Amino acid sequence: MTSPRLPPQLLRLVLLTLAIIGTYSVARVFLTPATFGQFGHYRGAALEEAASRPPVYAGAKACDECHGDTFAQLTKARHRSVSCEACHGPNRPHVKNPDIVPAKLTDRHCVRCHLADAARPAKHRQINLTEHYPNEKCLECHVAHQPNQSK
Numbered sequence: 001m002t003s004p005r006l007p008p009q010l011l012r013l014v015l016l017t018l019a020i021i022g023t024y025s026v027a028r029v030f031l032t033p034a035t036f037g038q039f040g041h042y043r044g045a046a047l048e049e050a051a052s053r054p055p056v057y058a059g060a061k062a063c064d065e066c067h068g069d070t071f072a073q074l075t076k077a078r079h080r081s082v083s084c085e086a087c088h089g090p091n092r093p094h095v096k097n098p099d100i101v102p103a104k105l106t107d108r109h110c111v112r113c114h115l116a117d118a119a120r121p122a123k124h125r126q127i128n129l130t131e132h133y134p135n136e137k138c139l140e141c142h143v144a145h146q147p148n149q150s151k
């Protein structure tokens with residue numbers, strides 16, 4: 001009786017498959033970050049890395065300390081749900097040192113939230129730039145901190 005032998009083309013396939021699995025297993029050991037899987041399907045050390053980054057936002061409460069009037073004005077207006085830094089940008093450096101002045105805002109800023117866009121909720125106030133007083137500056141008519149008041 002002759003021992004059963006794999007045909008050579010199958011033998012090559014089996015060897016190739018074993019080589020691929022072997023390479024993958026070895027590479028996996030070396031390439032997987034040490035803390036991967038510590039808590040879940042991600043790098044455990046990523047938590048500490050993200051937490052150690054310095055915060056860039058100060059929060060509206062910090063602005064209230066020096067700009068109490070603006071804060072009070074805003075909380076009474078339709079923009080009350082919009083935080084100071086949603087418009088003025090992250091301003092922690094300015095809070096620590098008021099000499100670092102926040103960047104000036106242009107009309108493009110209003111358009112960022114109010115440009116008519118089918119993807120926005122229908123009840124959000126939106127304008128069509130070609131119909132809503134084109135070529136005029138938003139701030140000539142609207143008060144930024146009190147948009148329901150006209151100038």
Ligand code: HEC
Binds near residue numbers: 065103
């Ligand atoms: C420690 C006090 C202080 C805090 C806190 C503070 N500001 Fe100010 N801010 C100032 C002073 C003082 C000026 C005036 C600077 C100038 O005109 O030279 C100013 C000016 C500004 C201006 C006008 C810049 C310009 O173009 O003239 C903006 C906008 C502003 N602050 C936004 C904010 C925001 C947003 C926050 C909260 C994240 C904030 N400020 C927190 C003191 C403060």
Ligand code: HEC
Binds near residue numbers: 060
């Ligand atoms: C909806 C966007 C928006 C929000 C929210 C907002 N601001 Fe402003 N802010 C502006 C714009 C635009 C100007 C420029 C106004 C101008 O040039 O007439 C401005 C101007 C300012 C100025 C310069 C002086 C002035 O009153 O014109 C200060 C100070 C300021 N903002 C502080 C704040 C603080 C503090 C908050 C949060 C309580 C805040 N802003 C929230 C858009 C905003």
Ligand code: HEC
Binds near residue numbers: 081110147
């Ligand atoms: C970060 C997003 C955001 C920015 C930037 C922004 N708005 Fe608004 N705006 C809102 C929200 C939220 C409301 C309240 C909900 C609503 O009415 O859709 C609102 C409401 C309004 C209203 C309706 C007021 C009323 O009486 O019902 C006007 C007008 C307006 N904004 C003008 C402006 C102008 C002018 C600027 C630029 C200085 C501006 N907005 C920048 C989010 C924004």
Ligand code: HEC
Binds near residue numbers: 110127137139
């Ligand atoms: C010539 C003055 C004028 C200019 C310039 C102007 N607006 Fe208005 N805006 C008004 C008046 C008046 C209303 C209220 C009546 C209306 O809806 O037309 C209004 C209403 C709005 C509303 C509420 C719309 C709604 O459905 O209730 C938003 C949002 C708005 N404007 C944003 C802006 C933005 C953003 C700019 C700059 C690109 C701008 N406006 C420029 C006068 C102006």
